[in-house]
Amino acid sequence: MANAIYHNVLIEKNPHEVYDAVSQPKHLVNWWPLKCDGLPHIGETYNYNFTDEYNWFAKVSSCKAGEHIHFKMTISDTDWDPTTFGYDLEPNEKGTYLRFFHKDWPEQNDHFKHSAYCWAILLKGLKDYVEKDIVIPFEERS
Template structure:
């Protein structure tokens, strides 16, 4: 199994970052504006990108320190069986976020695409917290002309 890993520092409180990862409103500010279902452990979050998109079950929540999701849908197929975690830790004047999209079966061009998009969406999260304006889908940065 292989993983996508990114780390960023966000000039904002751990609680603000946690809320951006655990509420529909927060998630809609940085990943996709069409987000429903965020809530307690066991909730299913539907993320839609122009109609289709992944579903994730909220697997674990540790207030202000950890958010973990398990892929629960059937698309995209390479994501089946994967998990996403966001580990938060306070730093001097910032919150560190360690992002891991784990349990990929193999590396691929699609995985490379997703890694680049995750980096961009994490920068969108950073902007949403620091400036009040992220770049969620459909206003995200496109990395190729097939999007």
């Protein structure tokens, strides 16, 4: 049975600003990986570099500017390799409702549970970055 992580976050900015923050490497490095490279186009590969040991890759499986971007992991660790994750964006009177998913986990082991917690913390960092231009140093991110 596949397992999934879901988080919903209201971000008080328009969908295009939120989309840029989850799809543009120059913004991603301000709330998630140490280094990043990639283009938001179907079939393109993103490189998420956290350290030399954690140098991961994902392919864009679906995207539409201002609406959503989804990724299929291609090179990561054993638990993450079969997974897909993404961000679906809905306009809201206060900004954008971000619906995050990370699914197809092989089991609900400790790594799955830790990742669920980390995604919650990271998405709070995303919200603070987009709304308040707060950048948490990479070393302090969970």
